[in-house]
Amino acid sequence: MSEILLCNKPIKADALAGQCGIDSSMIFGAQCRQPSMLTAYTPYLIGSESSNAAPSNAAQSMVNQLTNTAKNRELTNIALSFGGDNTLAIADISAKLQAAGVATMGPATSFYGNRVGGFTDAVKNYQTALMEYRHVIENKVTSSAIKSAAKQKAMAAFQKMQQGFHHELKSVTGAAKSSRGTPLTSGTRATNIARSSRNVAKLNITSQVQTSNLVKFSQHAKFLGNGLAVIDFASRVGNVHISHKSGQNWERELFIESSSFALSAGTGIATINAGTAALGFLMVATPIGWVGLIIGGLAVVGASAGASMWVNDFAKEDAGNWYDSIMSWIN
Amino acid sequence: MSILSTLFAFNAAAMFVALILYVIFGQVTVRKLRKNPATKDKLGIEFASGWSILNVAQAIALPRFITDKLKQSTISSMYAHTDELVAHTSKFDRILANLFYWLFTGAGLSLALIALLDTLGLFDYIESLA
Numbered sequence: 367m368s369e370i371l372l373c374n375k376p377i378k379a380d381a382l383a384g385q386c387g388i389d390s391s392m393i394f395g396a397q398c399r400q401p402s403m404l405t406a407y408t409p410y411l412i413g414s415e416s417s418n419a420a421p422s423n424a425a426q427s428m429v430n431q432l433t434n435t436a437k438n439r440e441l442t443n444i445a446l447s448f449g450g451d452n453t454l455a456i457a458d459i460s461a462k463l464q465a466a467g468v469a470t471m472g473p474a475t476s477f478y479g480n481r482v483g484g485f486t487d488a489v490k491n492y493q494t495a496l497m498e499y500r501h502v503i504e505n506k507v508t509s510s511a512i513k514s515a516a517k518q519k520a521m522a523a524f525q526k527m528q529q530g531f532h533h534e535l536k537s538v539t540g541a542a543k544s545s546r547g548t549p550l551t552s553g554t555r556a557t558n559i560a561r562s563s564r565n566v567a568k569l570n571i572t573s574q575v576q577t578s579n580l581v582k583f584s585q586h587a588k589f590l591g592n593g594l595a596v597i598d599f600a601s602r603v604g605n606v607h608i609s610h611k612s613g614q615n616w617e618r619e620l621f622i623e624s625s626s627f628a629l630s631a632g633t634g635i636a637t638i639n640a641g642t643a644a645l646g647f648l649m650v651a652t653p654i655g656w657v658g659l660i661i662g663g664l665a666v667v668g669a670s671a672g673a674s675m676w677v678n679d680f681a682k683e684d685a686g687n688w689y690d691s692i693m694s695w696i697n
Numbered sequence: 698m699s700i701l702s703t704l705f706a707f708n709a710a711a712m713f714v715a716l717i718l719y720v721i722f723g724q725v726t727v728r729k730l731r732k733n734p735a736t737k738d739k740l741g742i743e744f745a746s747g748w749s750i751l752n753v754a755q756a757i758a759l760p761r762f763i764t765d766k767l768k769q770s771t772i773s774s775m776y777a778h779t780d781e782l783v784a785h786t787s788k789f790d791r792i793l794a795n796l797f798y799w800l801f802t803g804a805g806l807s808l809a810l811i812a813l814l815d816t817l818g819l820f821d822y823i824e825s826l827a
Binding site: 680684 | 702712713715716751755763767773775776802804808809812813816
């Protein structure tokens with residue numbers, strides 16, 4: 367496990383020892399440099415306490431990857447306001463949701479879209495409630511009624527997020543174990559984080575996969591200030607941008623992403639549209655009734671999501687070849 | 698190229714054409730209907746932005762005996778109202794609606810069918826025969 371340190375204002379390395387008990391000899395920047403002054407919005411690696419030796423290769427490559435590709439300003443702000451484990455958990459969830467091909471527009475009109483959008487909304491609401499609570503604390507409001515009302519509101523938002531997205535949260539927070547529980551699993555801990563104002567955030571990264579999830583997440587998340595982060599779960603533009611940045615054939619990537627998007631969206635929408643017409647027809651022509659309508663509706667949504675995911679995968683495999691043959695035909 | 702890839706490529710081409718027709722139909726016909734106070738509220742439920750374009754095409758393109766049944770259904774408010782739409786569209790609009798709707802639905806459903814058949818293993822079976 368590697369610990370990454372992020373801060374939102376320049377801090378002297380020596381001052382860290384006083385602030386959070388981290389010795390300055392344990393801080394490593396990119397390319398393994400040891401800074402005397404920590405720059406704001408830059409990831410630093412915290413070495414292990416036992417040995418003063420240079421950090422492992424894996425840990426170094428994580429810091430280099432974050433320094434070079436992540437949007438560290440957004441990442442720092444999000445890590446500070448969400449808490450470190452929280453940021454990792456959300457980055458993992460968004461990567462999972464994308465991996466299932468659910469950021470596609472086809473199913474987005476139905477079940478999965480609601481799920482992705484609903485999750486973003488739930489996190490956002492929770493976040494807003496937490497920020498209100500923090501605001502109350504920072505302004506030193508003396509009325510305990512206002513304080514406890516704000517805390518209640520944060521807890522309620524937390525409960526709502528927990529109930530709605532139980533499975534997603536469980537699958538990611540299982541990986542990020544902390545003895546105190548993560549803020550996503552413990553409302554009390556999150557309100558404690560909100561109460562203390564900080565300018566240094568720590569991220570405990572356990573694997574390379576998590577690092578690249580973080581990088582992707584930081585590229586799609588935008589911190590709007592006041593604790594409001596907008597998370598764009600759609601990765602398609604990101605893929606094109608990444609291959610443009612790394613000097614690959616970005617036009618080809620654009621073709622692949624847009625054609626697989628159009629095809630999977632088209633398939634999903636056509637299936638849903640034909641399905642709803644068929645259901646309405648069956649409802650009048652046969653005695654299926656409301657129960658049949660609900661079961662049929664689930665079947666239509668399932669078929670639509672399944673078909674558009676398959677089309678998305680298949681189009682991603684084939685679209686590269688189409689692009690190549692179209693280009694050779696034009697030239 | 699395998700049978701699956703060939704089928705998929707033809708289907709994909711049909712779908713792309715259908716999606717272009719989608720935009721044209723939306724701009725030419727549905728925009729007009731949205732502005733018309735007589736049809737403004739008769740375009741069906743909007744699941745997602747732009748869905749009413751599909752509802753309109755569906756209401757015009759489906760055979761009369763189906764849309765008449767849909768009208769009696771308890772969920773009839775989901776669908777666009779055929780009678781008003783037909784009264785306020787030109788012959789060109791209705792041809793465009795038919796063309797778009799059947800190309801779109803045909804391509805979409807056959808892509809879904811290919812997905813189903815591939816999942817069941819039909820194409821692997823055909824390849825193994827050759």
